[in-house]
Amino acid sequence: MDRFFHSVTLDSEKCMGCTNCIKRCPTEAIRVRDGKACIISERCIDCGECIRVCPHHAKRAQYDSLSVLNGFEYKIALPAPTLYGQFNHLDDIDIVLTGLKRLGFDDVFEVARAAELVSEATRRMMREGTLRLPVISSACPAVVRLIRVRFPDLCSHVLPLGSPMEFAARLAKDEAQKRTGLPREKIGAFFLTPCPAKVTDVRVPVNFERSEVDGAIAISEIFPKLTEKMEHLDQTEALQGAGVIGVSWASSGGESAALLNDKYLAADGIENVIRVLEELEDERIRELEFIELNACAGGCVGGVLTVENAYVAKARLQRLRRYLPVSRNHLEQEVRDALHWQTDLEFAPVLKLSDDMEQALQMMSDIDRICGSFPGLDCGSCGAPSCRSLAEDVVKGEAKESDCIFVLREEIRSMADVLGAIGGHAAGEKGREGLK
Known part of the structure; x- marks a missing residue:
């Protein structure tokens, strides 16, 4: 890190x-x-x-604006399937994809297409028995980073495959190179993202040296401009190339259902994700083979960079899928090899107290002692999320015990008692002097 x-x-x-x-x-x-x-x-x-x-x-x-397209000769849009759920009464995905081309992109490559390939690769790897069960999906970068910093024992359970976003960019550039003859550096691939975690994954990927994605544009940023283009289309191009499996990745449970295996769990919302990871870490979940986790409620449709209510978007996608085949993309061996992470997922000990074990143990003891002096209300008034985190900040020298309003109140009360006693003593002395 x-x-x-x-x-x-x-x-x-x-x-x-x-x-x-x-x-x-x-x-x-x-x-x-x-x-x-x-x-x-x-x-x-x-x-x-x-x-x-x-x-x-x-x-x-932070995310890229459409001006990022100006740095490339050939521009490819990589729409997340979440994008389709933002539009009311949409019955043809080609309307969205054609609108993107009218917006200034030279080509469109659906991330849903790459999602179908990742699903097939996952199914094969699970049949081969090469993965440690239960397998945890690697599709949500926020979850992967959460595991990396908070659940070190689960790093080996994370599926070692790149995300559909990353894979779509690679395939799109390969196709564009063959079709145009342009060098790869003149071809730009731009992901239309529902969440900030994907933006970070583009800039600083965890398991690849660099991302094939050249920019991440928020769905909320592109939505009004795209809507205008879609409303003025005279005809559409036949661009849609994904099926039910790929489009279903937009909402929670879609990736799991694509594995054609009922021994799975799908959880969404960061608090629910943490509960599942804690149970996995404690080995209380044993009977499952696959765990799909999404930091956003509802899955990617619940990302903070979308414009529509997550559950409305999910309902729209369910209607849209009725017109689609099950899957339209199939995996080849050389393509499968390109999916694998370049490096293993390793624990990033950003939460540790000290590199020195003896010092860390002493700090932990101090934290327990200080935390015991706090009321245990976790009220947040001190500016820390819990009494224990405040105690940790105190031990690290980043806060004071008196930042706790209850400790401060007791200090003020004690000081008032002392001042009162001093004042009373002084008044008594003055009275005695007067009697003399």
Whole structure:
């Protein structure tokens, strides 16, 4: 974890220090200090939960604008299947894809096509018995990063395959090179993303040296411009190339259903994901073979960079899938090899107290002692998400025990008692002097 880029950023001018975000962050990466929130960079997994819960819109996501297309001679749009669920009364995916070409892209390659290939590769690997069960999906980058920083024992369970986004970019560029004869550096592939975690995965991928994706544009950014183009289409091009399996990846359970295996679990929403991972870590889940986890409620349709309610979008996709075949893409061996991660997923110990074991044990003892002096309410008034996290901050020298309002109140009360006793003693002395 020596390289950091985060699409989730903070606008300190809008922040009111309300502590909503610190309680919902899954890695305790946010503190409120001096009345403003601050993000601990090495802990952040860009899940976007703070963006979702901030009532003042002080958290926001960085992403590319359409101007990023200007740096390439040939531009390819990589629409996530989530995009299709944003439009009302859509009965033909080609309307969306043709609209993207009218918007300035030279070609379109559906991420749903790559999703069908990833599903087939997963099915084959599970049949071959080469994976450690239960297998955890690697499709959600926020979940992968969460496991990397918080659940080290589960790293070996994560499916060692690239995401459909990454694979779609690679295949799209391969096809464009053959068709146009252009060098690869002049071909740009741009993902239309529903979430900030994908933006981070493009800039700093975990298991690849570099991403094949050249930019990530928010669905919410492109939606109004794309809608206008779609409304003025005189005809559509036959561009759609995915089936039910690929499009279903947009919502929770879609990836699991594509494995044609009923021994699976699909959970969505970061709090539910954490519960499942904790049970996996404690070995309380044994009978399952595949675990699909999505940080956003409802799956990718619930990403904070979408425009439609997640459950409305999911319902629209269910209607849209009725017109599609089961699958339209099939895997070849050389393609399968290109799917594999370039490096293994390794634990990133960003939560450890110290590199020195003896010092870490002493710090842990100090944390227990200090935490015991707090009320255990986890109220967040101190600017930390819990009493224990405040105790950890105190031990690290990043906070004071008196940041706890209950400790501060006792200190003020003790001080008042002392001052009162001193004042009473002084008054008594003065009275005695008067009698003399």
